[in-house]
Amino acid sequence: MVQTIAQIRQREISSLEDLKEIWTQTNGSLEERAAEIFEIVRDDAREWLEECKVVLEEVEEHEEGNYAEKYGGN
Numbered sequence: 001m002v003q004t005i006a007q008i009r010q011r012e013i014s015s016l017e018d019l020k021e022i023w024t025q026t027n028g029s030l031e032e033r034a035a036e037i038f039e040i041v042r043d044d045a046r047e048w049l050e051e052c053k054v055v056l057e058e059v060e061e062h063e064e065g066n067y068a069e070k071y072g073g074n
Contacts, residue, residue: 007013027033
């Protein structure tokens with residue numbers, strides 16, 4: 001972003017086409033960038049769900065222990 005602002009100030013970018021070309025050189029096509037973002041979000045969501053699953057399993061184990069203590073179950 002800072003580099004882009006500098007390029008605008010130096011008049012290296014004078015049109016929207018110049019900006020699109022710089023974006024593509026830096027980040028790839030919009031489709032490629034969208035695919036990368038999708039993968040990042042998907043992977044982070046999977047990781048978060050796995051963490052939630054572990055926490056829920058720990059809560060269930062703890063609750064089962066409390067139930068057994070209160071009501072004499074196993």
